[in-house]
Amino acid sequence: MIKFIAKRLGSGLVVLFVVSALTFTLLYTSSGSIARNILGDQATPEQVALKEQELGLDQPLVTRYFAWLGDALSGNLGASWFTSEPVASSLATRIPVTMTMVFTAMILIAICAALIGVAAAVKRGWVDRVVQVGAIVGDSIPGYVIGVLLVTILAIQLGFFPATSTISPEVGPEAWVYSMTLPVIALLINGVTGGAQQIRSAVIKQLERDYVRTLRSRGIGEREILFKHVLRSAAPAGLTVLSLQLIGMLGGVVIIEQIFALPGMGPLAVTATGQSDLPVVMGVVMYTVVVVIVVNLLVDILNGWLNPKVRVS
Amino acid sequence: MSDSVETAAVAAPVATGQSGTVVRSTVMRRLIRNPMGIASLAILGSIALLAIFAPVLAPFEENFANITKTLAPADSVNILGTDSAGRDTWSRLLFGAQLTLLSALLCAGVAIAIGLPAGLIAGYYAGKFEAVSNWVVSILMSLPGLIVLLTIRAAFGPSVWISMIAFGVLISPSYFRLTRTAVQSVRNELYVDAARVSGLSDWSIIARHIFSVVRAPIIIQTAAIAGVAIAIQSGLEFLGLGDPTKATWGVMLSEGFKNVYLTPTLLLWPALAMALTIGGLVLLGNAIRDALEDGEKIKHRKKRAASSATGARPTAGPAVARPSRKSVAAVDAGTEHHLVKVTNLGVGYPQADGTIKKVVDDVSFHVDRGEILGIVGESGSGKSQTAFSILGLLPDNARIVGGAIQFDGNYTVAPGDERVNQARLSKLRGKRISYIPQEPMSNLDPAFTIGYQLVTPMVRVLGISKEEARRRALKLLTDVGIASPERTFSAYPHEVSGGMAQRVLIAGAISCEPDLVIADEPTTALDVTVQADVLDLLRELQQRLNIGVVLVTHNFGVVADLCDRVAVMQNGRLVEEGSVRDILRNPKEQYTRTLLASMLEGKTPMSMLVSSQKEPVA
Numbered sequence: 001m002i003k004f005i006a007k008r009l010g011s012g013l014v015v016l017f018v019v020s021a022l023t024f025t026l027l028y029t030s031s032g033s034i035a036r037n038i039l040g041d042q043a044t045p046e047q048v049a050l051k052e053q054e055l056g057l058d059q060p061l062v063t064r065y066f067a068w069l070g071d072a073l074s075g076n077l078g079a080s081w082f083t084s085e086p087v088a089s090s091l092a093t094r095i096p097v098t099m100t101m102v103f104t105a106m107i108l109i110a111i112c113a114a115l116i117g118v119a120a121a122v123k124r125g126w127v128d129r130v131v132q133v134g135a136i137v138g139d140s141i142p143g144y145v146i147g148v149l150l151v152t153i154l155a156i157q158l159g160f161f162p163a164t165s166t167i168s169p170e171v172g173p174e175a176w177v178y179s180m181t182l183p184v185i186a187l188l189i190n191g192v193t194g195g196a197q198q199i200r201s202a203v204i205k206q207l208e209r210d211y212v213r214t215l216r217s218r219g220i221g222e223r224e225i226l227f228k229h230v231l232r233s234a235a236p237a238g239l240t241v242l243s244l245q246l247i248g249m250l251g252g253v254v255i256i257e258q259i260f261a262l263p264g265m266g267p268l269a270v271t272a273t274g275q276s277d278l279p280v281v282m283g284v285v286m287y288t289v290v291v292v293i294v295v296n297l298l299v300d301i302l303n304g305w306l307n308p309k310v311r312v313s
Numbered sequence: 314m315s316d317s318v319e320t321a322a323v324a325a326p327v328a329t330g331q332s333g334t335v336v337r338s339t340v341m342r343r344l345i346r347n348p349m350g351i352a353s354l355a356i357l358g359s360i361a362l363l364a365i366f367a368p369v370l371a372p373f374e375e376n377f378a379n380i381t382k383t384l385a386p387a388d389s390v391n392i393l394g395t396d397s398a399g400r401d402t403w404s405r406l407l408f409g410a411q412l413t414l415l416s417a418l419l420c421a422g423v424a425i426a427i428g429l430p431a432g433l434i435a436g437y438y439a440g441k442f443e444a445v446s447n448w449v450v451s452i453l454m455s456l457p458g459l460i461v462l463l464t465i466r467a468a469f470g471p472s473v474w475i476s477m478i479a480f481g482v483l484i485s486p487s488y489f490r491l492t493r494t495a496v497q498s499v500r501n502e503l504y505v506d507a508a509r510v511s512g513l514s515d516w517s518i519i520a521r522h523i524f525s526v527v528r529a530p531i532i533i534q535t536a537a538i539a540g541v542a543i544a545i546q547s548g549l550e551f552l553g554l555g556d557p558t559k560a561t562w563g564v565m566l567s568e569g570f571k572n573v574y575l576t577p578t579l580l581l582w583p584a585l586a587m588a589l590t591i592g593g594l595v596l597l598g599n600a601i602r603d604a605l606e607d608g609e610k611i612k613h614r615k616k617r618a619a620s621s622a623t624g625a626r627p628t629a630g631p632a633v634a635r636p637s638r639k640s641v642a643a644v645d646a647g648t649e650h651h652l653v654k655v656t657n658l659g660v661g662y663p664q665a666d667g668t669i670k671k672v673v674d675d676v677s678f679h680v681d682r683g684e685i686l687g688i689v690g691e692s693g694s695g696k697s698q699t700a701f702s703i704l705g706l707l708p709d710n711a712r713i714v715g716g717a718i719q720f721d722g723n724y725t726v727a728p729g730d731e732r733v734n735q736a737r738l739s740k741l742r743g744k745r746i747s748y749i750p751q752e753p754m755s756n757l758d759p760a761f762t763i764g765y766q767l768v769t770p771m772v773r774v775l776g777i778s779k780e781e782a783r784r785r786a787l788k789l790l791t792d793v794g795i796a797s798p799e800r801t802f803s804a805y806p807h808e809v810s811g812g813m814a815q816r817v818l819i820a821g822a823i824s825c826e827p828d829l830v831i832a833d834e835p836t837t838a839l840d841v842t843v844q845a846d847v848l849d850l851l852r853e854l855q856q857r858l859n860i861g862v863v864l865v866t867h868n869f870g871v872v873a874d875l876c877d878r879v880a881v882m883q884n885g886r887l888v889e890e891g892s893v894r895d896i897l898r899n900p901k902e903q904y905t906r907t908l909l910a911s912m913l914e915g916k917t918p919m920s921m922l923v924s925s926q927k928e929p930v931a
Contacts, residue, residue: 027468140592142544210755218770219743251459273463281467292455308805
């Protein structure tokens, strides 16, 4: 098991390295004249050259990458070209906002999707039909469209919720929960509909396995078969579904934060992208990839622990 | 010989299901008949037409702005009103459809162009290419799409086309994995081997046999991916990171959202357009999947029905006067002493068209204590279905369409019942009736130790303590001839051999001292050398415990070796029944003679295989 974890951790680090190198190359070779972008059209060629020197753009790409990597490993992700704010510190103030939302939504998705999906698989009938239709509807409407519609109807038209959800520590937990309700709902609807359907399929697949029939023939009750055997075997598939949803949500949350004017990663990423503020973009990508790798590692470990072939060896 | 019949039957659906134009045309017809299919085709078709003829249909240029008429409500000139710059909403919606559909096509095209060939090569040749591409896939799949597109936007500027090419690359793993899996499953099929032997080149094999398998899944996948591409591209536009000179649904949504306090209808139209288009694609994918699956199902059942002489006869179920559930009728006098008695049993599966296809028809036999009854027949003869109705473990959609089953003087299926009486059987299963399955490995839960799987039923059924159950389990493992019971007890199923697992399953079957054991081909999945051991074990246990056994098999050798009486089944019906000695010596029916003649045992080997040793090695 320890060997297994070490192997997964190692491959995660390799992925991190490869993605950072690729992103760096992509960003810094294709953006045309970065310095001119920053200084604007009026700048003289001398000013541009000076700026390039200042940003280190006159160095070869490989040198620059390893300089960036060295800094990054010591926690320094450079500074924004436009605001001069260190990337690491602006990320640090925004990550908690985004992550709170993402993980709240994920926990709710995991609970709702598992309950609905298992119910649909076991009961079939109308629950199952609702899940099927829900999955189609959920797949048809992107999360941000749901977000926009929620704001328009529940916040602006009916006034049940605040339209923008700016968090400040003074507002108190109740107002905070209140303001976060809509963004979290917008984030989780697609996850619940899609997740419930996939968990349903995973459970049905397990219910049709030979060993379930044999357990029944041994006089084991349906409840015990479901909760002890079937759910355990369906868990890896369910975890994979949830981890893929989390990866998707890290992108989706950018738009949701924009809609609700939340001070998370989203607005930072969007502004930086529009301005080609490459250090910030690079920082956002790195943070996202780290989150994905950590989540995948946790899922791998959980799956490994659930699978005796891995656990025992 | 029967083994090869079974393999052929298993392989057949894969081989026949997805090749040739005949199948495609029926799928198309089924798609159109499905309301979901026709609705999705209508929606997507009209959106596509609107997009194609946008330049003709749109009254204004996409960016034409009438600044004297901003945020206007709908009128005869601007049929859906105007936005904050005075641009015509209807025109922009049409041009937006054009761009949206084209970008979705581009994305899917790029993804197919990368994923399909890569999947074909990885699936067909495997090796290093597969290892490397799997690794690339795992990286691509761990990147959130929108974040990558933000990076691409930062690097290349606002271009719908570049971002869609990038997203196509990012999403190509879905085609790659689908193609690779399909190819891997086909690669080892016999007909592909045959094509290879007959001298076809790899490429013509791929073109002829493999494309026909992946075609349908790729169409389904494309519908899904086009929907995702539209969602993510519009999302990018919504964030204001798209090309400002283009009218797109995403830009219109964002424009509407900015003016939501003044004219909320502005965001309704693009939201509706997106939901309709993506919804149409999702529905189309589902409808195609349903059409394909229905085809498969009907094919399976047709095969079963074709082999059943009385296949299409509709059920007599509702016509039979059904006794009320509470008072289960008493069994016929004089039959109580039989351990199990099956009378005129019929089992069927309801079809989409309302009829019921029978797989077991008018089958009667009985088993007494201490007796082994063999049920012999080819695969598809209904022998396993008969066995599972005694156990009450038929699939959920199965129906009892006639007859009765009684166990130890009580009905488990009373005359007129449509389903097995689970309330009654759940008390018997495990305790008095038990089951030895065919395939040892798939019948043990891989997540639990063998010990756990032996102990739990004893604790639940017999109500004994765990320690007591453990002691008994170890004894049982010794009884079934396992040399190191302690080690097997704490092992997981994947740690023991198939023969060992089958012994464990036999131990499980007798652990609660049942009166009747249903053994469904208990030796078929085992090596020949192990088969004999397992049969010896079964006989020894049966004699020692004086239990009745129903042994389902396709092998007359096993019958001759083990059984007292034998029932021969063909196409769901009982052909003949009698003592093993009688039937082996004087089979009355032609079918029984054919089955006996097809046995390998007892035939003279055609030649000895020793001569080759003397030949010098070439």
